[in-house]
Amino acid sequence: MSIQAETLSFDPDALALKYRQERDKRVRPDGNNQYQEVVGEFAYFVEDPYIKETLKRDPLVDEVEVVIIGGGFGGLLAGARLREAGIHDFRIIEKGGDFGGTWYWNRYPGASCDIESYVYFPLLEKTQFVPKQKYTNAPETLEYCREIATHYELYGNALLQTEVRATDWDEDLGRWIVSTNRQDAIKARFVVHSNGPLNRPKLPAIKGINDFKGHTFHTSRWDYDYTGGNALGNLSNLADKRVAVIGTGATAVQCVPHLGAAAKALYVFQRTPSSIDVRNNQPTDPAWMAAQKPGWQEDRRRNFESIMTGAVVKEDLVSDGWTEAFRLLFGSIRDKAPSKLRLLGWAITGLADKKRYELGLKEYLTQKAALHMDLTRALELADFEKMEKVRARAASVVEDPETAEALKPYYRQFCKRPCFHDEYLPTFNRPNVTLVNTDGRGLDQITETGIVFDGVTYEVDCIIFATGFEVGTDYSRRAGYQITGRDGLTISEKWAKGLSTFHGMHTRGFPNAFFFGPAQSAFTATYTYSLDENSLHLAHILSQAKARGCERIEASAAAEEQWVQTIIEKARLTAEFQSQCTPGYYNNEGHVNVNPQNNTYGGGPIEFFALMKKWRSKGDLQGLELS
Ligand code: NDP
Numbered sequence: 001m002s003i004q005a006e007t008l009s010f011d012p013d014a015l016a017l018k019y020r021q022e023r024d025k026r027v028r029p030d031g032n033n034q035y036q037e038v039v040g041e042f043a044y045f046v047e048d049p050y051i052k053e054t055l056k057r058d059p060l061v062d063e064v065e066v067v068i069i070g071g072g073f074g075g076l077l078a079g080a081r082l083r084e085a086g087i088h089d090f091r092i093i094e095k096g097g098d099f100g101g102t103w104y105w106n107r108y109p110g111a112s113c114d115i116e117s118y119v120y121f122p123l124l125e126k127t128q129f130v131p132k133q134k135y136t137n138a139p140e141t142l143e144y145c146r147e148i149a150t151h152y153e154l155y156g157n158a159l160l161q162t163e164v165r166a167t168d169w170d171e172d173l174g175r176w177i178v179s180t181n182r183q184d185a186i187k188a189r190f191v192v193h194s195n196g197p198l199n200r201p202k203l204p205a206i207k208g209i210n211d212f213k214g215h216t217f218h219t220s221r222w223d224y225d226y227t228g229g230n231a232l233g234n235l236s237n238l239a240d241k242r243v244a245v246i247g248t249g250a251t252a253v254q255c256v257p258h259l260g261a262a263a264k265a266l267y268v269f270q271r272t273p274s275s276i277d278v279r280n281n282q283p284t285d286p287a288w289m290a291a292q293k294p295g296w297q298e299d300r301r302r303n304f305e306s307i308m309t310g311a312v313v314k315e316d317l318v319s320d321g322w323t324e325a326f327r328l329l330f331g332s333i334r335d336k337a338p339s340k341l342r343l344l345g346w347a348i349t350g351l352a353d354k355k356r357y358e359l360g361l362k363e364y365l366t367q368k369a370a371l372h373m374d375l376t377r378a379l380e381l382a383d384f385e386k387m388e389k390v391r392a393r394a395a396s397v398v399e400d401p402e403t404a405e406a407l408k409p410y411y412r413q414f415c416k417r418p419c420f421h422d423e424y425l426p427t428f429n430r431p432n433v434t435l436v437n438t439d440g441r442g443l444d445q446i447t448e449t450g451i452v453f454d455g456v457t458y459e460v461d462c463i464i465f466a467t468g469f470e471v472g473t474d475y476s477r478r479a480g481y482q483i484t485g486r487d488g489l490t491i492s493e494k495w496a497k498g499l500s501t502f503h504g505m506h507t508r509g510f511p512n513a514f515f516f517g518p519a520q521s522a523f524t525a526t527y528t529y530s531l532d533e534n535s536l537h538l539a540h541i542l543s544q545a546k547a548r549g550c551e552r553i554e555a556s557a558a559a560e561e562q563w564v565q566t567i568i569e570k571a572r573l574t575a576e577f578q579s580q581c582t583p584g585y586y587n588n589e590g591h592v593n594v595n596p597q598n599n600t601y602g603g604g605p606i607e608f609f610a611l612m613k614k615w616r617s618k619g620d621l622q623g624l625e626l627s
Contacts, residue, residue, distance in 0.1 A: 008381065015384050015410075022410040023582045026272060026440040027590035032472040034589070036205040038218075045201060045218050045465075048161075049225075050107065051097040055161040059183035066090035066542070067178050067188035069164050069479075072101015074194030074516045074531040076145060077122060080152040081535035085543045091188075092154060093180065095163040095480075099154070100145040101196055103138055108222045108251065109233045109258035111138035114279065114420045115526050116318050118289075119301040122528045127151045130289050134320075135281045135420075138231050159184070167191055168484045169511065174551055176512065189551065192538060194516040194531070195479045198469035204246065208446040215462040219251045220469075226462065227262070235262035243267070244451055244458060246443065247466035248274055253419045255466065260427035267458050268428075269436045269443055269451065272416070272582055275390045275409045277321045279420040301529050302606065308525055309604035321420045322525060325413055329382045383412045397425040404428075406437035415581030471585035472598070485510035498595035502555035502563045502623055503612065505537065511554040514538055520567050522608040523600035533609050540616045541624070550626040559623030570602030 028034055038045045066082065068075045071094030082090055096104040113120050117131035121144050124131075129147055132140060149155055163181040170177055175187040201218040203209065217223045224230060228237030235258055242265040245252055253274055259266050303317045310330040316323050391408040398404035407425065409416075427433055438453055445452040450459040476482045476492045483491040489509050494500065501507045504521025505514050516534045524530045545553055575593050583590030588598070601608040615622065 008385070010384060010388055012381060012384055016380070018410050019412070019580070019582075022440065023580065023590070026583050028583070031583075031589040031591045032470075034205060035467075035470065036203040036209065037470075037473075037477065038201055038203060041210055042203060045203065045221065047221065048096060049217075049221050049223055050104070051161065055097075057182070059185070060159075061185050063175070063187035064089050064091045065188070066190045066192065067167075067176065067186060068092045068192040068194060069167075069178075069481075070094065070101060070194035070196060070516075071096065071099040071149075071158060071160070072103070072194065072196055073122065073145070073528045074101070074196070074534065075099070075192075076148045076152075076154065077528070077531050077535040078192050078194060078516070078538055079154045079157060080123060080126075080148060081532075081539040082542065083152050083154075085539040087539070087542055087546070091157050091159055091186065093159045093162050093164055093178070095161070097161055098142075098146065099149045099158070099160075100142045102198065103141040103145055105220045106251070107138055107142075107224075107231050108219045108255045109227075109229060109231055109235060110254035111231055111251075112136060112254060113138075113141060115322070116304070116320060117284075118297065119304050119318060119526050120528055122532045123148060123151075124297050125294065130286055131284055133281050133283055135279065164479075164481045166482050166484065167193075167513075169486055169513075171486060190512045190514065190542065190553075192514045192516065193479065193483070194534075197471065197517050197519075197527075200470040200473075200478045200480070201465075202468055202470045203465055204442060204467055206443055206446055211448050212446050212450075212463055213448045214460060216465070218465045218467070219255060229258070229262070233258040233261065235259065238263040238462075240264050241462055242460045243462045243464065244269060244460040245464045245466050246451075247468065248272070249466065249468055250274065250417045250419050251468070252466035253421050253424045255464075257421075257423040257427045259464070260430050260433045264432060265460075266430075266433045267436050267451070267460065268433065269438060269453070270406065271438050271440060271442050272411075272584070273394075273407045273409045274416065274419045275387065275413055276393065276407075276424055277325075277390055277418060277420045278393075279321070279422045301526055305524055305526060305529060305605050309606055311606065321418070325386055325418065328386055329379055380412075386413055387411075394425055397429075399429050403435050403437075406435055406439075411582040412577070412580070414586075416584050416586060468585065472588050483510065483513065485513070498597040499567075500560055500564050500597065502560045503537075503615075504601070505534065506553070506555035506560075506624065508555045508557055508560050511552050514541075518600045520563065520597070520599070521601060522605035524605040530605065533612065537612055537616065541621065544619070544621055545626065548626065552625075552627045553621075554625045556623055556625050563623075564597050567599055567601065568596040571596045571599040573602040574599075 036042060068078045068090060071092050075092045075094065076099055079090060079092055098104055112135055114135050116134055117136040121129065121131055127147055129144055164178060165181055166179045168177045175189055176191045178186045178188055178191065201220050215226055226237060227235040229235040239262065241263055243259055243263040244267045245256060245259060246269045248268060248270040253276065256268055300317050303313055304323065306313050307316060307323045307326050310326065316327060394407040395404045398407055428435055436453055443451050443453050447457065450457050470478050474492050475495055486509050494507060494509060499520055501515065501520045504519055516531060518530060522530045541553065571593060578587040579592040581587045
């Protein structure tokens, strides 16, 4: 259904102005530098609180064909797909005490995934695992990671509790030397870097942050010894504690209801509110699952991601808050599409006659510009309408009008990670819970006993940082290790002025190294889908190399240059939208396209996957130098 400006229940111009004002007051010149790196005196924020017993073993100085760094879904999928391809000589190195990655670290109360489990859990048809609910929780996701590791016999290939410190290319040996915190020096022909895009916790660089004498931790290292309870809640030790949470992103939205239910007093420090839509979780119907036909999962996740990129599909298989948002957005412009075709028709029918053609072309270009404006406007109106509903929900659920107003997000829905939750907003009706709305500014100071904002000190026993993870910083800083390639060139040096890769996976000067992740590659809401595509791509290349007896793979300079140009070109498609968004890690903290090559593939994941499939089907590994 199209949205007509005349029938709107809101003033779009007033909203556009409000969005701009809200954005402008949040953009900071220091961008990513506003955050404190968790090193030195802050290093305790990243210690592993979950290891029961420290593993003891001798250093390894052996050799394997492939080292995979990271035992999250990326490492698991890489291992699984290599096994399927008949490549078994690999080792997965993981700093945590088990597989799981994100799900190993993020065990905070309420942690769960709001991407439907039937699309989020990869390899379901292989493992025959049946998730208990449409939206799974963190314990079940961690269990599923172990299930994949068991199913594909990956524990035998794992080096757990082992942190990579460096990978160095030895040109004479034609091998990578992988060094770890356990004095290992493992030789590997190939190295896969799958260290996670949201791996490194970040802290706000607030004055006095290290002065606090109470208890403190980051949500990705939850201290259950202090709070009591577990990932399902029941934080009984907090009954006599005053707790502060800093941040109101997707993580805070999930843990705040549990903190509100347990703490004597809870202060939620908000800089920007999240959009909170309906979640509506449901148990899995095993009969429905059993009735699915082979290939159902690939169809389902493709269907989901297609809707998310505005493609027309026959049916919305997932049918939830994500797909509804996109259907509303793109449905509103679809009935304008025939006129686009009509315009094209004019230009083509005019081709036979030069004068008619010129007239047709002129008309086409004018109309095309008008149509573009029309579509952009229609998208904006549909977004306003959706966000008005999200704001109305806050107003109807939260009793105190001032708090309700502060919880209303004023930006377009996909400027930040949308959240889906049914208990977050009601938590602010509890008498022990206070929202401290910093209105885009952030807190002023942390003292020995509490947090200062706007001249008021909030005395607390515990500060929990729900402040997210580093995204736009140097690759080796986020990975936690340096990569030194041919001729002593480090990855930090190579990418100092911007990313440069071939397909996001290879980078010249670093032979036999493979990179997983969304940089210069696909960005999907279902991140495991991208990782699975990465893994299939990796398995294809390594199988081909093996079949041809190749020992060395490196992107050609020309292929890499061309890919960087493609990324820059496609980045223009999303730049206008991104630059109007409130800052966050989605838009490089508001500093859009400073390095246009530091983007994901702007054509969207479905187009990217199709491109990679076509490249693989040619079978000639074009763009890679093999020897
Ligand atoms: P985010 O980066 O999304 O959120 C960090 C929060 O900290 C923001 O609210 C930010 O405010 C706030 N913040 C930063 N600095 C300050 C400051 N100085 N003062 C006050 N507040 C500050 O991290 P999350 O851990 O919440 O989420 C990271 C990602 O993990 C999500 O985007 C999502 O991809 C994934 N995730 C998914 C979940 C799901 O499936 N439901 C659940 C949890 C995480 P501001 O917005 O103003 O920058």
